[in-house]
Amino acid sequence: MLEHTANATFVAARIKRGWRTQEDFAEAYDATAAAMDSKARISVRQVRRWESGQTTWPNRDARRVLTEMFGVPLERLGFVPPFSCSARLGMPADAKPDLEDSMLRRTFMGGLLAVPMLDLAALDHLTAAARNAHRFSDHELVGHLRAALDETARMDLRTGSHRAMPAALGILSAISTTARDAKPAIRRQLLALGSRAAEFTAWLHHDAGAPDQVVAYWHNQAKEWATFTGDGAMHAYVLMRQAQALGRSDPVRMLDLARAATGGPWKLPPRARAEALQQEARGMAMTGAHPDEIARVLDQAHAALDSADQPAGPLSCTGPLGDGYTRERLLVQAAIRLREAGRPFEAATAFQAQLTTEAFAPRDRAHYSAFWAGALADLGEPDEAAAVALEALRIAADVRSRQALGALQGTVRTLFPYRQRPQVRELQERLVTLAAG
Known part of the structure; x- marks a missing residue:
């Protein structure tokens, strides 16, 4: 049924152009192919496969016909080209691309969002943050980067993740480059801040529609740096954020991640614990848990909020974990x-x-x-x-x-x-x- 269609962009484009049913479209497709002297023909079953997402990238002949019918690139019809940097750029798999080649692009809703996919090796070329880092003394640098990260979080809230992302990546670049040569105490501070920045950058990529493997890259970087600094609470917080990023795609794994965040060998601050418990309750609901069990976990979330010593603070990437989590947010997530x-x-x-x-x-x-x-x-x-x-x-x-x-x-x-x-x-x-x- 169409209400379960995975590629809604293609369905909407088909209907807008007057092909009300899949049968109508298949007939129009065959007529267009014939006019192009193409032998490509399709069945209603193939149309259904495109619309259900079973086929994410049509073959070469079908791409030619579809482009002729709609007059736009296939990405604007909701199709996703095969993701292979090396194959697409014609380079061997072990070759190291330059910055321009490493900024792979993936579109959402036909080019609405273009998301840079960068790793730490490419970040040094992105902004001036790393170039300017050595102007500061060690302690000044940590304070400067901390303030810059909080301002980037405010930028995200005001103008969106696509505008905040370059600044966040620049901060990570500065942390990555300067931590290598920093004294142990300063290196520890930089990596602790880097863990916060990497988790925030994972969120920015998730909100901007980046592929799952890009979001996972930054979550893993955040956990690695949290491990280096012995910050168990931050490790647990990232687990909870990983659960949130899954959405409805894998409720069992969502539940496992949320339970690991609340039940592991660490202690989350009250507001972060409330958020993780709410995520656990959501995973339970999606996997068919009994309502009484879900209510018990939600009661624990409310109790965690009640135990918070201070009211929710302003938006910050560097303050107490989950400091901005409020009763209103808990209720709307419920x-x-x-x-x-x-x-x-x-x-x-x-x-x-x-x-x-x-x-x-x-x-x-x-x-x-x-x-x-x-x-x-x-x-x-x-x-x-x-x-x-x-x-x-x-x-x-x-x-x-x-x-x-x-x-x-x-x-x-x-x-x-x-x-x-x-x-x-x-x-x-x-x-x-x-x-x-």
Whole structure:
């Protein structure tokens, strides 16, 4: 069924051009191929494979026909080319590319987001941060980089991950290069800060839509540096963030990671522990745990927040772990869990209660509102769902949040049976326009 389609961008583009059914499209495809003197023909089954995501990159003949039919590159139709840097660049697998070659690109929604995929060897060439690092004494350098990282976190909140990412990568470059020659005490401080920066950079890549292996690279770097400095709490915090990055793709692993964060040989600060417990409850809901067991874990999360000595602090990458985690965020994340547990009415009620307050920054509001719209769509309230989704889309487009846009694509799939209603059609058209832009 179309509401379970993986490649919603292709479906939307097909429908927009008047091919209402898969059969219509297959006939148009064959006619186009014949006009091009191409022997390529397809069946409805092949169209279904494209739309379901079973085929992520058509063969050469099909690519030619599809490009002729739509007039845009296939990436703008939601197809993903095979990921192989060495093969694509025509170089041996063990060759070391220069900076330009190492900045691989992957598009989301037809080129909306271009995400640099860099490792530490390439970072030295990205910004002036590393070149300027030696102007500071050891202790001044740590303070300078700490302040720069906090400002980068604020930049992410204001303008989005795509603008904050170069600064974060530059900070990591400075840490990587200067820590090699630093005295042991300063090296320890630099690597502790680097662990925070690497975890934040993993988040930026995740929000921008980078491939999973890029996000995993930075999570692993954060854990490695946390291990070097003996920071068990930071190691646990990264485990929790890894669980969050999985989304719905692997609920069993999500649950394992969250439980490792809360039950390992370390002690998370109260607010970070509350966040990890909430993530554990979400994993439990997604894997079919009994509601009483889930409620018990959520009670522990609320108790952890109650035990926090200080109120939630301002956004910071360098303060106490999870210092910005609030009761409002716990409750809105619990609403996501309610929706995933098949309780959309309770979820929609909880979203409305939390998202009509001023507790969230615009980007976070867009992300959570996308889930709110999904809960309303689950309830069969298409007009209300579309209205909430359109407002979320306006914000998400400004900051290019792949997380929010991905959740909105899911809402459009759920609303497919209502596609003729004006607001639902407007939502679909705006997403398609955003993809084409």
